[in-house]
Amino acid sequence: MADYDFIIVGAGSAGCVLAERLTRSGRHRVLLLEAGGRGRSPWISLPLGYGKTFYNGSVNWKYHTETESTLAGRSGYWPRGKAVGGSGAINALVYARGLPSDFDDWEANGAVGWGWRTVEAAYSALETQVAPDGSKIGAGPIHVQDVSDQIHVSNRHFFAAAKELGLPQTDNINAPGGEGAAVYRINTSGGRRMHSARACLSPALRRPNLTLMTDAFVERIHFDGRRAVSVQAKVKGKPRLLSASREIILSAGAVTSPRLLQLSGIGPLALLKQHGIDPVLDAPEVGGNLQDHLGINYYFKATEPTLNNALRPFHGKLRAAAQYALARRGPLALSVNQCGGYFRSAADLPAPDQQLYFNPVTYTTTPDGKREVIQPDPFAGFILGFQPSRPTSRGRIDIRSADPHDAPLIQPNSLATEEDQAQVVAGGMLCQRLARTEALQRLIKNPMEPDIRRLSADEILADFRERCGTVFHPVGTCRMGADPKTAVVCPQLRVHGINGLRVIDASVFPNITSGNTNAPTMMLAHRAADLILEST
Structure with missing residues (x-):
C-alpha cells in the first residue's frame, strides 16, 4: 500500500x-x-516585514541569474520563498488578478478551459473582499483588503497627476475594466499577511x-x-x-x-x-x-513629508509600532507598494501595456546596488516606477548538474525582442509625462539621478538596461x-x-x-x- x-x-x-x-x-x-x-x-506575518525577508537566507533561496549582456552584463537577484507559504510569505502583498484579456489569451494559446469567464468564478470562490469599514463580500479563504483609508496622504499627488493627463482611475484593479490609477489591494486580515x-x-x-x-x-x-x-x-x-x-x-x-x-x-x-x-x-x-516582469524605479526628494519622515526616526518607528500593536493599522500593516495600476502608454492600444507603482517612500541604496528596504532615507522622498506588462522575450531555467542541491542555471534572456525594448521606452515616457505634470512638480523637490523628466528615448532604454531588475514574477x-x-x-x-x-x-x-x-x-x-x- x-x-x-x-x-x-x-x-x-x-x-x-x-x-x-x-x-x-x-x-x-x-x-x-x-x-x-x-x-x-514575525517578519512574515507583518506586512511591512517584507524588508526583513528580502535578503534573509533562512526564509529565502536568494537565487541569482546568469549575467546578461542586454542588461549591461549584470546578474539579477531573485528572492524566492524558502518556508511554508513559499514566495507568498515574503512578497509585497499586492493582490492583482490580472486583466481578463490575459486569461482569454491563455485559452487562445492552448490552455482550454482557462479563459476569463472560468477563472473569474475561481477567483470569486477563493476570495473574501474586505472594505475599509470591515464589511465583507464573499466567503473565500483569501482576504483581499481595501486599504484606501490607510495610505499616506502624499499619494494624492499621483492621482492628481493621472487626472491631469486624462488617464483613467479605478476603485479596484481586480474588477473587470479595472484600468487606471488605483490604491493596490493587499491580501491581509487583521493587519497580518493573509497568504x-x-x-x-x-x-x-x-x-x-x-x-x-x-x-x-x-x-x-x-x-x-x-x-x-x-x-x-x-x-x-x-x-x-x-x-x-x-x-x-x-x-x-x-x-x-x-x-x-x-x-x-x-x-x-x-x-x-x-x-x-x-x-x-x-x-x-x-x-x-521563462517569462518575468522587469521594472525600474525613479527616485525623488519630496517637498512635503512622506513615509520616510514617519519611519526613519526612532520615535517614528515607535509610533508606527504602537499604532500597529493597538489597532493593527498604519504603515506597518500595509504593502510597500501603495498605489499604481494598469495603464496604456498610448490611447490607441487595445489593452494596458504598463503597470505603474507610486510609493511614498525611498530606500537607502548601498554601494553594491542592493536595496536595504528596511531603512527609509533620512529625507522626504517618493518613487515612481513601471514594468512593461506583457514581455515577449523568453528565457530558460535548467539544472546546472545532476546534484539537486546545485543552484539553478537561470537565463532570463531579457529584452531580447525589439517589442520589449519599445515597451520599455513607452513605459519610461509615460512616467516622464507623469513626472512633468503640475501635480507631481509640486511634490518634487529634486530628482535622485537620473531625472526621468529629462531623458530621451535612447537614454530611457540605456538607463533601464543599467538599473532595471526583476519584479519577482517568474x-x-x-x-x-x-x-x-x-x-x-x-x-x-x-x-x-x-x-x-x-x-x-x-x-x-x-x-x-x-x-x-x-x-x-x-x-x-x-x-x-x-x-x-x-x-x-
Missing part, C-alpha cells in the same frame, strides 16, 4: 491551496513536503488526513515505466522514499518544478545526457518559455497547452506523456499575466483542485 494518495511537493502559494482542497472531504491521504521551515518568523499558508493550510492541518513535512528537500521523482510513483527526499537530513497511489503534484514554483522534472529524467534529451541522467521522456520545453517554465510539442502539461495540468504526475504552480502559465502573479497562482491551484477531484 502506498504511503499517501497524493504527494504535493512545495508548500507555497499553490501547494497550500491544494492541500486544503484535497483534504476537505476526508477521503484522501495527502502529504505536503516543504524544503524550508514552518515560516513562523495561502495562513488562510488555507493552517485550518487544514487540523485534519488527520493531511501530513506536513518541513525541511523536506525533494531530490527526484521515481517512475514505474512512465508512471510517477514516489519521491526521493531528505527529511531533516535523512533519506526517505515516499510513495503516492494516485498522483504526485509539483508545486515547487517556476524555478524548482522544471528542475525536479529534469533531475528525474524529464527534460531536453541533450541536457539530461550532458549530466548523466537516465532519460524517462525527451521533453525539450521543460525549463523553457512564470512559464512548465507551460500549459494542448500540444505536447510546445507544452509541458495539458490543460488538466498533467505532464504530457507521463501518468500520475501534475505540475500546479506559476510555472504552467502559458503567458505571464499583466500584473503581480501571486493571486493568479492561488487561483490556478484552487481551480486545479476541482480538476483533480473531478477525476478521482
Whole structure:
C-alpha cells in the first residue's frame, strides 16, 4: 500500500491551496513536503516585514541569474520563498488578478478551459473582499483588503497627476475594466499577511488526513515505466522514499518544478545526457518559455513629508509600532507598494501595456546596488516606477548538474525582442509625462539621478538596461497547452506523456499575466483542485 494518495511537493502559494482542497472531504491521504521551515518568523506575518525577508537566507533561496549582456552584463537577484507559504510569505502583498484579456489569451494559446469567464468564478470562490469599514463580500479563504483609508496622504499627488493627463482611475484593479490609477489591494486580515499558508493550510492541518513535512528537500521523482510513483527526499537530513497511489503534484514554483522534472529524467534529451541522467521522456520545453516582469524605479526628494519622515526616526518607528500593536493599522500593516495600476502608454492600444507603482517612500541604496528596504532615507522622498506588462522575450531555467542541491542555471534572456525594448521606452515616457505634470512638480523637490523628466528615448532604454531588475514574477517554465510539442502539461495540468504526475504552480502559465502573479497562482491551484477531484 502506498504511503499517501497524493504527494504535493512545495508548500507555497499553490501547494497550500491544494492541500486544503484535497483534504476537505476526508477521503484522501495527502502529504505536503516543504524544503524550508514552518515560516513562523514575525517578519512574515507583518506586512511591512517584507524588508526583513528580502535578503534573509533562512526564509529565502536568494537565487541569482546568469549575467546578461542586454542588461549591461549584470546578474539579477531573485528572492524566492524558502518556508511554508513559499514566495507568498515574503512578497509585497499586492493582490492583482490580472486583466481578463490575459486569461482569454491563455485559452487562445492552448490552455482550454482557462479563459476569463472560468477563472473569474475561481477567483470569486477563493476570495473574501474586505472594505475599509470591515464589511465583507464573499466567503473565500483569501482576504483581499481595501486599504484606501490607510495610505499616506502624499499619494494624492499621483492621482492628481493621472487626472491631469486624462488617464483613467479605478476603485479596484481586480474588477473587470479595472484600468487606471488605483490604491493596490493587499491580501491581509487583521493587519497580518493573509497568504495561502495562513488562510488555507493552517485550518487544514487540523485534519488527520493531511501530513506536513518541513525541511523536506525533494531530490527526484521515481517512475514505474512512465508512471510517477514516489519521491526521493531528505527529511531533516535523512533519506526517505515516499510513495503516492494516485498522483504526485509539483508545486515547487517556476524555478524548482522544471528542475525536479529534469533531475528525474524529464527534460531536453541533450541536457539530461550532458549530466548523466537516465532519460524517462525527451521533453525539450521543460525549463523553457521563462517569462518575468522587469521594472525600474525613479527616485525623488519630496517637498512635503512622506513615509520616510514617519519611519526613519526612532520615535517614528515607535509610533508606527504602537499604532500597529493597538489597532493593527498604519504603515506597518500595509504593502510597500501603495498605489499604481494598469495603464496604456498610448490611447490607441487595445489593452494596458504598463503597470505603474507610486510609493511614498525611498530606500537607502548601498554601494553594491542592493536595496536595504528596511531603512527609509533620512529625507522626504517618493518613487515612481513601471514594468512593461506583457514581455515577449523568453528565457530558460535548467539544472546546472545532476546534484539537486546545485543552484539553478537561470537565463532570463531579457529584452531580447525589439517589442520589449519599445515597451520599455513607452513605459519610461509615460512616467516622464507623469513626472512633468503640475501635480507631481509640486511634490518634487529634486530628482535622485537620473531625472526621468529629462531623458530621451535612447537614454530611457540605456538607463533601464543599467538599473532595471526583476519584479519577482517568474512564470512559464512548465507551460500549459494542448500540444505536447510546445507544452509541458495539458490543460488538466498533467505532464504530457507521463501518468500520475501534475505540475500546479506559476510555472504552467502559458503567458505571464499583466500584473503581480501571486493571486493568479492561488487561483490556478484552487481551480486545479476541482480538476483533480473531478477525476478521482
